Amino acid sequence: MQAIAEIDPLxxxxxxxxxAARETHDGAGTFWRKYVFSTDHKVIGIQYAITGLCFLxxxxxxxxxMRWQIAKPGEPIPIFGPLLQAVLGDTAAKGIMSPDLYxxxxxxHGTIMVFLAIVPLAFGxxxxxxxxxxxxxxxxxxxxxxxxxxxxxxxxxxxMLASFIIPGGAAQAGWTSYPPLATVVATDGQTYWIIGxxxxxxxxLLGAVNVIATVIQLRAPGLHWFRLxxxxxxxxxxxxxxxxxxxxxxxxxxxxxxxxxxxxxxxxPAGLAVAGPDGHxxxxxxxxxxxxxxWFLAHPEVYVLILPAMGIVCEIVANNTxxxxxxxxxxxxxxxxxxxxxxIVWAHHMYLTGMGTKISTFFxxxxxxxxxxxVIILTCLFLSLWGGSIRFNTPMLFALGFLPMxxxxxxxxxxxxxxxxxxxxxxxxxxxxxxxxxxxxxxxFALFAGIYYWFPKFTGRMMNEFWxxxxxxxxxxxxxxxxxxxxxxxxxGMLRRMxxxxxxxxxxxxxxxxxxxxxxxxxxxxxxxxxxxxxGLAQVPFILNFFYSMWKGPKAPSDNPWQxxxxxxxxxxxxxxxxxxxxxxxxxxxYEYSVPGHAQDFTPQNQPDRPATT
Amino acid sequence: MHAAMEIxxxxxxxPDTGLYNAKIGIWLFLASEVMLFGGLFSxxxxxxxxxxxxxxxxxxxxxxxxxxxxxxxITSSITTVMAWASCKMxxxxxxxxxxxxxxxxxxxxxxxxxxxxxxKFTHYEAKLNDQLVLADGKTVFGNLVANTNGVxxxxxxxxxxxxxxxxxxxxxQAQVAKIVPGQIVDGHLVERxxxxxxxxxxTVAEHAELMNMRSAAARHIQHSxxxxxxxxxxxxxxxxxxxxxxxxxxxxxxxxHALHVLGGALVIGYLWGPGSKLWQTDPERFTxxxxxxxxxxxxxxxxxxxxxxxxxxx
Ligand code: HEM
Ligand SMILES: [Cu+2]
Numbered sequence: 001m002q003a004i005a006e007i008d009p010l011x012x013x014x015x016x017x018x019x020a021a022r023e024t025h026d027g028a029g030t031f032w033r034k035y036v037f038s039t040d041h042k043v044i045g046i047q048y049a050i051t052g053l054c055f056l057x058x059x060x061x062x063x064x065x066m067r068w069q070i071a072k073p074g075e076p077i078p079i080f081g082p083l084l085q086a087v088l089g090d091t092a093a094k095g096i097m098s099p100d101l102y103x104x105x106x107x108x109h110g111t112i113m114v115f116l117a118i119v120p121l122a123f124g125x126x127x128x129x130x131x132x133x134x135x136x137x138x139x140x141x142x143x144x145x146x147x148x149x150x151x152x153x154x155x156x157x158x159x160m161l162a163s164f165i166i167p168g169g170a171a172q173a174g175w176t177s178y179p180p181l182a183t184v185v186a187t188d189g190q191t192y193w194i195i196g197x198x199x200x201x202x203x204x205l206l207g208a209v210n211v212i213a214t215v216i217q218l219r220a221p222g223l224h225w226f227r228l229x230x231x232x233x234x235x236x237x238x239x240x241x242x243x244x245x246x247x248x249x250x251x252x253x254x255x256x257x258x259x260x261x262x263x264x265x266x267x268x269p270a271g272l273a274v275a276g277p278d279g280h281x282x283x284x285x286x287x288x289x290x291x292x293x294x295w296f297l298a299h300p301e302v303y304v305l306i307l308p309a310m311g312i313v314c315e316i317v318a319n320n321t322x323x324x325x326x327x328x329x330x331x332x333x334x335x336x337x338x339x340x341x342x343x344i345v346w347a348h349h350m351y352l353t354g355m356g357t358k359i360s361t362f363f364x365x366x367x368x369x370x371x372x373x374x375v376i377i378l379t380c381l382f383l384s385l386w387g388g389s390i391r392f393n394t395p396m397l398f399a400l401g402f403l404p405m406x407x408x409x410x411x412x413x414x415x416x417x418x419x420x421x422x423x424x425x426x427x428x429x430x431x432x433x434x435x436x437x438x439x440x441x442x443x444x445f446a447l448f449a450g451i452y453y454w455f456p457k458f459t460g461r462m463m464n465e466f467w468x469x470x471x472x473x474x475x476x477x478x479x480x481x482x483x484x485x486x487x488x489x490x491x492x493g494m495l496r497r498m499x500x501x502x503x504x505x506x507x508x509x510x511x512x513x514x515x516x517x518x519x520x521x522x523x524x525x526x527x528x529x530x531x532x533x534x535x536g537l538a539q540v541p542f543i544l545n546f547f548y549s550m551w552k553g554p555k556a557p558s559d560n561p562w563q564x565x566x567x568x569x570x571x572x573x574x575x576x577x578x579x580x581x582x583x584x585x586x587x588x589x590x591y592e593y594s595v596p597g598h599a600q601d602f603t604p605q606n607q608p609d610r611p612a613t614t
Numbered sequence: 615m616h617a618a619m620e621i622x623x624x625x626x627x628x629p630d631t632g633l634y635n636a637k638i639g640i641w642l643f644l645a646s647e648v649m650l651f652g653g654l655f656s657x658x659x660x661x662x663x664x665x666x667x668x669x670x671x672x673x674x675x676x677x678x679x680x681x682x683x684x685x686x687x688i689t690s691s692i693t694t695v696m697a698w699a700s701c702k703m704x705x706x707x708x709x710x711x712x713x714x715x716x717x718x719x720x721x722x723x724x725x726x727x728x729x730x731x732x733x734k735f736t737h738y739e740a741k742l743n744d745q746l747v748l749a750d751g752k753t754v755f756g757n758l759v760a761n762t763n764g765v766x767x768x769x770x771x772x773x774x775x776x777x778x779x780x781x782x783x784x785x786x787q788a789q790v791a792k793i794v795p796g797q798i799v800d801g802h803l804v805e806r807x808x809x810x811x812x813x814x815x816x817t818v819a820e821h822a823e824l825m826n827m828r829s830a831a832a833r834h835i836q837h838s839x840x841x842x843x844x845x846x847x848x849x850x851x852x853x854x855x856x857x858x859x860x861x862x863x864x865x866x867x868x869x870x871h872a873l874h875v876l877g878g879a880l881v882i883g884y885l886w887g888p889g890s891k892l893w894q895t896d897p898e899r900f901t902x903x904x905x906x907x908x909x910x911x912x913x914x915x916x917x918x919x920x921x922x923x924x925x926x927x928x
Binding site: 137138139141142143145205208209210212213216217218243244245246247248249250251252254255258262263264265266270282283284285286289292293296578579580582583 | 619620621622623628631633634635636638639642643645646647649650651652653654656657660661664665666669854855856857858859862863865866870
């Protein structure tokens with residue numbers, strides 16, 4: 001037990017790797033081996049983080065331009081308009097986004113945000129960076145597979161980006177790629193999309209295998225299942241979702257690829273006529289088949305977007321309330337049930353396809369059942385705040401922001417879960433508002449929380465608190481100004497995916513139309529767009545803070561600046577290759593904060609019951 | 615000075631799970647593979663159940679050939695197990711023998727499969743134009759547009775398959791000796807040139823007659839060589855994936871499976887060849903690798919065990 005006392009954070013504020021110990025293996029290699037083709041989970045995690053943040057920015061950039069087109073249909077986009085025209089040519093003639101281009105940008109905003117930004121950040125980056133550390137492992141179980149996972153992601157991303165500049169531009173059929181539209185658009189964007197997706201699916205598969213195997217095999221001695229931090233549980237379940245839900249989309253993608261290039265008609269019904277009968281189509285296919293396979297992935301996918309976020313928030317809430325999370329076991333069981341149920345709710349996205357009321361009834365039932373474990377998790381996290389002496393630092397603010405935002409996202413989902421109310425709301429901005437509450441002020445806030453929280457572990461420096469708080473409050477305000485009006489626009493009947501922001505259906509244009517969109521509803525478009533651009537500006541403090549702190553921020557006072565209990569804080573800062581100086585052993589649960597009778601208000605998991613005598 | 619922590623359980627099992635890392639890895643990978651093929655199998659079911667009566671082909675594949683391939687794959691699974699057992703018994707020579715056999719069988723499978731593919735890609739369904747035999751003995755190919763009031767409207771082939779003169783030709787009834795409606799010639803390619811194509815097959819009146827090749831009638835089909843000129847053709851298409859939904863799913867499923875066979879063969883080939891050097895330095899780890907690749911191979915085999923009845927027999 002001598003070893004443990006040696007790395008006790010209180011005994012020595014900064015554990016130091018012994019001399020060249022950190023330069024073992026490929027750590028000693030060249031720049032390429034060290035930063036590009038590294039097999040170290042931390043380097044790969046950072047690669048995921050940087051690439052993912054770039055894509056997040058890019059996906060947002062697309063939206064800033066789309067919002068201009070919605071707010072001011074037919075007017076040239078300032079600054080970016082001429083740029084678009086220069087790069088993309090006629091589809092942005094005079095700096096005005098054509099409807100085709102709007103469709104491309106919309107489809108790619110969705111695709112990029114989901115598959116290239118949030119999943120790689122929430123799962124690729126955070127699971128890679130934190131899971132091995134939290135379970136006391138030297139690395140992931142399969143380091144080279146891990147590297148391949150990032151590379152597949154990178155190639156997938158490049159293919160998606162390349163599709164913007166090919167003739168005809170990127171995919172136009174939405175992130176959902178429904179046929180017949182996806183198949184009959186004559187350009188190659190969709191083919192790029194499919195091939196890009198195959199790479200991304202491969203990447204997820206490799207990552208998922210790795211995370212699951214790592215958690216099962218590499219837990220430190222004593223770290224049995226119910227001592228795992230909730231974050232690890234969340235990533236574990238997420239990995240299963242990725243592992244099992246993605247392959248059916250891959251089979252669907254293969255079939256769509258066949259439809260595009262081999263002129264099969266898996267998804268095209270017989271007798272389909274699009275601008276004249278198509279001689280190449282043999283017919284006999286079923287467009288609903290695609291929707292089933294797509295949503296079989298895409299519903300679990302939304303849990304892939306949210307579960308890691310919940311994991312992050314849970315860690316930060318426990319740490320900053322200085323008490324154990326409320327209902328750890330309920331959290332874990334709810335998570336497992338959620339993971340399981342997420343596989344049998346998919347057709348709630350298809351109530352309006354005419355798949356039949358019996359099937360709808362089944363999926364309504366499962367959908368409403370799945371809300372129970374979600375509510376349990378949220379409730380546990382809320383109750384954890386009760387009676388805590390809360391430290392309102394930046395990570396905690398973002399975590400606290402997450403709770404009500406995710407709450408709104410979840411509650412606005414209930415009317416979509418019932419076929420009756422979904423008839424009215426389906427395909428409107430209400431849906432956009434609903435799921436963005438989950439993924440934008442929800443997941444993204446949790447990601448920010450995680451970045452502010454774990455930043456000192458990997459850089460040895462703290463981020464600036466003041467600018468962190470500015471970042472939080474501005475983001476919170478603008479996020480709500482963006483997504484709340486969308487709920488009302490949707491209820492008023494404004495459809496999504498409209499290049500003119502609904503102007504065509506406005507009461508202003510067709511005064512005596514029934515249900516025309518009122519001026520009031522239409523004016524929200526402009527307000528939302530301004531809020532989107534302001535939200536963009538609100539990220540400037542974050543970006544500056546991030547880079548400034550990386551080089552110039554105040555040094556973290558110790559290896560464990562937040563005085564946390566979990567294992568990632570019991571390593572040197574930054575953790576060397578191989579992470580721990582000596583193999584850690586675990587003696588207690590993850591959240592032993594404020595245990596009565598202990599000297600400090602936190603007891604690290606690797607602290608033996610009777611502290612080693614020195 | 616000590617080195618950093620090493621990844622544990624790379625080749626020895628972890629006591630509480632009883633597994634070494636790669637074994638968990640391959641099981642997880644196979645779970646995802648089950649979902650991948652599961653997606654395609656469910657597509658098969660949905661498409662087949664949804665197909666209108668008489669549009670889903672039966673008996674289009676050669677059962678003896680498929681059976682042979684099934685036997686080949688099952689045998690290769692056995693040799694795979696033997697190869698692994700040989701490693702366990704420290705008999706490297708026997709390992710080489712058995713995995714050599716596995717490789718050979720894998721290649722046999724791919725060979726037979728390519729033969730079957732080739733058979734489909736040289737199998738044509740040619741839809742023929744209507745035929746107008748004129749009183750003066752001349753024959754015109756094209757589409758009969760109308761035959762009323764003593765006037766025959768006929769859109770005449772340009773001489774290219776599926777292409778017709780812009781305006782239909784008009785014939786008086788008296789000029790026309792006979793109207794032969796377009797039939798279908800179905801058969802294998804004998805010869806193809808710019809000005810003709812020769813198929814060895816038979817002629818039917820309706821596409822639907824080609825659907826059930828297991829029927830009694832189908833078994834008595836007489837094949838003969840039929841030569842067609844481009845002007846005779848309304849359309850001509852091979853039995854590729856584009857031909858109909860059954861062939862689409864057939865090619866997709868077996869193609870994906872064949873890729874798995876090739877991938878597996880590549881890994882086994884590596885372990886048999888350059889990768890077998892590991893036997894000298896770390897026999898335990900090498901044996902594990904053989905086991906892992908074997909598990910994958912059994913999976914590939916298993917998929918075929920499902921594919922064979924579904925595509926050939928049902
Ligand atoms: C915070 C910044 C964001 C803003 C302002 C924003 C805004 C929007 C808007 C206005 C639409 C509707 C476009 C239309 O229907 O024409 C949209 C669609 C969408 N967004 Fe976002 N979004 C943001 C972040 C995200 C994130 C983080 C995700 C994913 C995790 C995401 C995923 C999607 C998806 C999947 C669609 C549907 C695309 C389609 O119609 O196929 N968005 N977004
Ligand atoms: Cu869903």
